[in-house]
Amino acid sequence: MELFVFICAAAMVLVGAIGVVVRSHPVHAALSLVLTLFGVAVLFVAKEAHFLAAVQVIVYSGAIVVLFLFVIMLLGVDNVEDLRIEPITVQRPLATVVGIGTLALLVTAVVQAQDSVRTGSGTGIDEAIATGDPDSNVRQIARDLFGDHVFAFELVSVLLIVAVVGTVLLSRRPDKSLTSDGGRR
Amino acid sequence: MLALDPLLIGDLDLGDLLVVLVKVVVVFVVGLVSTMLMVWFERKVISGMQNRVGPNKAGPFGLLQTLADGIKLFFKEDLIPDKSDRFVFKLAPYLSFVPAFLVWAIIPLGGDFTGDKTGLVTLPGDRVTRIQLADPQVGVLLLLALSGIAVYGIMLAGWASGSKYPLLGSVRASAQMVSYEAALGTSLAAVLLLAGTLSTSGIVASQEGFTNWHLVSTGVLPFVIFLIAATAELNRPPFDLVEAEQELVGGFNTEYSSIRFALFFLAEFMNTITMSAIIVTLFFGGPQPLSIDIGGLQWDGDLYLGPLNGTVWFLLKVLVFLYVYVWFRATLPRLRYDQLMDLGWKLLIPISLGWFMLLAAFRLAQQEGWNRVLVGGIGLVSIAAGAALLAAAMKVSARNREREGAMF
Numbered sequence: 001m002e003l004f005v006f007i008c009a010a011a012m013v014l015v016g017a018i019g020v021v022v023r024s025h026p027v028h029a030a031l032s033l034v035l036t037l038f039g040v041a042v043l044f045v046a047k048e049a050h051f052l053a054a055v056q057v058i059v060y061s062g063a064i065v066v067l068f069l070f071v072i073m074l075l076g077v078d079n080v081e082d083l084r085i086e087p088i089t090v091q092r093p094l095a096t097v098v099g100i101g102t103l104a105l106l107v108t109a110v111v112q113a114q115d116s117v118r119t120g121s122g123t124g125i126d127e128a129i130a131t132g133d134p135d136s137n138v139r140q141i142a143r144d145l146f147g148d149h150v151f152a153f154e155l156v157s158v159l160l161i162v163a164v165v166g167t168v169l170l171s172r173r174p175d176k177s178l179t180s181d182g183g184r185r
Numbered sequence: 186m187l188a189l190d191p192l193l194i195g196d197l198d199l200g201d202l203l204v205v206l207v208k209v210v211v212v213f214v215v216g217l218v219s220t221m222l223m224v225w226f227e228r229k230v231i232s233g234m235q236n237r238v239g240p241n242k243a244g245p246f247g248l249l250q251t252l253a254d255g256i257k258l259f260f261k262e263d264l265i266p267d268k269s270d271r272f273v274f275k276l277a278p279y280l281s282f283v284p285a286f287l288v289w290a291i292i293p294l295g296g297d298f299t300g301d302k303t304g305l306v307t308l309p310g311d312r313v314t315r316i317q318l319a320d321p322q323v324g325v326l327l328l329l330a331l332s333g334i335a336v337y338g339i340m341l342a343g344w345a346s347g348s349k350y351p352l353l354g355s356v357r358a359s360a361q362m363v364s365y366e367a368a369l370g371t372s373l374a375a376v377l378l379l380a381g382t383l384s385t386s387g388i389v390a391s392q393e394g395f396t397n398w399h400l401v402s403t404g405v406l407p408f409v410i411f412l413i414a415a416t417a418e419l420n421r422p423p424f425d426l427v428e429a430e431q432e433l434v435g436g437f438n439t440e441y442s443s444i445r446f447a448l449f450f451l452a453e454f455m456n457t458i459t460m461s462a463i464i465v466t467l468f469f470g471g472p473q474p475l476s477i478d479i480g481g482l483q484w485d486g487d488l489y490l491g492p493l494n495g496t497v498w499f500l501l502k503v504l505v506f507l508y509v510y511v512w513f514r515a516t517l518p519r520l521r522y523d524q525l526m527d528l529g530w531k532l533l534i535p536i537s538l539g540w541f542m543l544l545a546a547f548r549l550a551q552q553e554g555w556n557r558v559l560v561g562g563i564g565l566v567s568i569a570a571g572a573a574l575l576a577a578a579m580k581v582s583a584r585n586r587e588r589e590g591a592m593f
Contacts, residue, residue, distance in 0.1 A: 027273070027344060034337070054323040054330050062333020063363055066340065070359050073344055073352060135382050137322060 005046045012039030026072045030065055037061050051137045200310055212318050216289050220455045224251040227454070227511050234515040255447060263443040268347030277345060278441070278448035281338025284331035285452040288459040290318035291327050293386050295472050295496030299393060304386050304472070306492070315386060316472075316496065324383035328463055329370055332418055335456070336362045339420070339427065342449070343437035354436035358420060358427040361525060365417040368533040372407040372414065375541050376467045378548065379403060389471035402544055408468045410537045412509075415460045417529065419453070421510060423517035424525060461506035465499065472499040535575060539568040 012035055019032025037060045044053035086092065145153050225240065225248055232239025240247030265274060295316035296304035305313050321327060336359055343355020379399050380388040392399070417424040428436030438449050465471055472495030474487065490497055520528070543564045550560040 027270075027341075031273070031341075050322040051326070054326040057330040058326065058333050062330060062336065062366070066333070066336050066359055066363055069340060069344075070356065070363075073340075073356055135322075135384075138383060 002046060005042065009039045009042040009046065012036070012042065027069065030068050030072065033068075034061050034065050037065070049137065051141060201312060204308060204312060204314060208314075208318055212289050212294075213286070216286060216455060216458075217451075219458055220451055221251045221255075222248075223454050223458055223507060224254075226507065227514070230508065230511045231515050234512075258447040259444055261443040263445065264440070266347055266440045269440065270345040270347065273341050273345035274440075275445075277338050277342035278445045278452075279338075280341065281335055281452045282448045284335040284338075285455040285459065288328055288331050288456075288463070291321065291324065291385050292459065292462045292466055293317045293389050293471050293499075295493070295499060296386075297492075297495055298386075298390050298471070298473050299476075303390050304495075317386060320384055320386050322383070324385050325373065325377070325388065325463075325467070326383060329366065329373070332362070332366060332369070335452075338449075338452070339437050342441065346437075346440035348440060350434045351437050351439045354427050354429075354433045354439070357522065358437055361420070361424065361426065361529075362418055364526065364529045365414045365533075368410055368414040368529055368537055369418060371534060371537040371541060372410040373467070375407040375537070375544055376403050378541070378544055385466055385471075389466060389473060392470040392473055403468060406540045407537060408464075410533050411464065411467070414529075414533060415464065416510070416513060417525070419456050419460055419510075421453075421457065422514040423519050425519060426522055426525060429519060457510055458503070458507065461503045461510065462499075464506055465502040469502050471502075472496060474498050531575070531579060535572070539571065543568065 016032045016034070016036030016039060019035065020029045023029045023032055037056060041053040041056040041061075044050070044056060228250070229239045229247070240250035243249040243253045265271060293304060293316065296306055298304045304315055304317075306316055307313050323330075339362070340355045340359040343351040343353075343358070346352070376388065376399075377383060379402060380391045382388060382391070420427045427433075428438070430436075433439070438446055441449060474494060475498065487494060543561070546560050546564045547557065549555075550557050
């Protein structure tokens, strides 16, 4: 049963991932990304991480990809791009290098972490099954995020706010008349 | 062992499977029939408020009008526009229809939650179950996930039609639904904080009797914010900019006809019912009876209906909110787009966040034994300081916009 679920979810993830790369239409590519995210959510559920699965669907499928689609529709870039034109010449070889590097990093991390994964009932995310408390999943994540890793968590939120403020600042077009008397304010 | 349904714990026999199947079919049929009745109810109530008669020809009181309309829609020509994206065009109605149905699964539709009872029902053959299709661990988060998916239905419908007005309607819809989902989530968090659980049956069980509905802490601010955000999430008047007829022809579903249009229509009305049911579950105790105990007057809310007691109470409460939604539609004019965004981002989200912080502070004060008046005072002062900062920031940005020559 677990193998069957895994094969189905993995197929979803892979088909979606290949679709993102292969589909030439941006909207279709974004929809393939949704398929991948759903596959990952199914894998989370299969591993008893229900809260993570729900958050995956709410945040990634429900907000982030919707924003992608929103931008694609609003900017009207939903036509097929001509791949022969290359605005920045180094970006394709660079993308290959970065892609292979990321893959190598992920593989190394998975191989290294193999021994440190806790298995058996009552440890890790299995606690929900062992104790029979459906909310223990949420409690564990809360204790991890707001207890053990609270400093990193707050740093990330500061980073996000800085990014938002920076984007707003950069995207406002400089106005000559405004800068001349803007100092008065 | 945890499961979606207490029935599935332990050995599974044919009877258990049969019970689950019957529950699925019942929820499906009840959902469809109640949607049909809701359409009739809305048309009848609105016509009453507008001094008209409303549907009165098909069946008694016009009850079968929706059925007649549905059959008519089935036999209409199914058009697919030439410029449309055919696959996405066909997919979109289902993306909007399926989430509307799935939310039904997590709503406790009945059962006895009074006292220490947890709403479990024992069927013949010692099968213990709930009057609820599923009670997942993530509980009410499923509602947020499904309303996140429902955005795709509307958004892709507008985009795939390949024409201007549907696209404009769907861009509006996605911006509106994503913005109000934040307000929906933060007001929901206040309820979850007090209930201490995510599961819908757990939330209902924690609201025993009139006094445990948390009328002060969640019944005023979070409830009003949830009601407004839910109305916006449903794209119902006064937030129906998605299908503003005067501006957008018909909005995202302009190019749809026949059964695909019927699916959108069905999803919209079904969402209204499920959202009312969710409001009742979160804020007003779901199937809990309204027991009164004031002075000499005592009534435990027993309607002498036996096991159906909870279901009848649930239906009565849901009806109140269905009426409120129809009432909104009949009385309130549609908002302008910038008013909609201002209301969501500058008013609802900050207020619900502030209230959530205050509730959390009180919760901590109770645990640690701090002086509650002092905690409340400090909380209110910091909320006021935050509000003043926000107001100042908005004033500055409004002045900058004016200087740059913006017209609003």
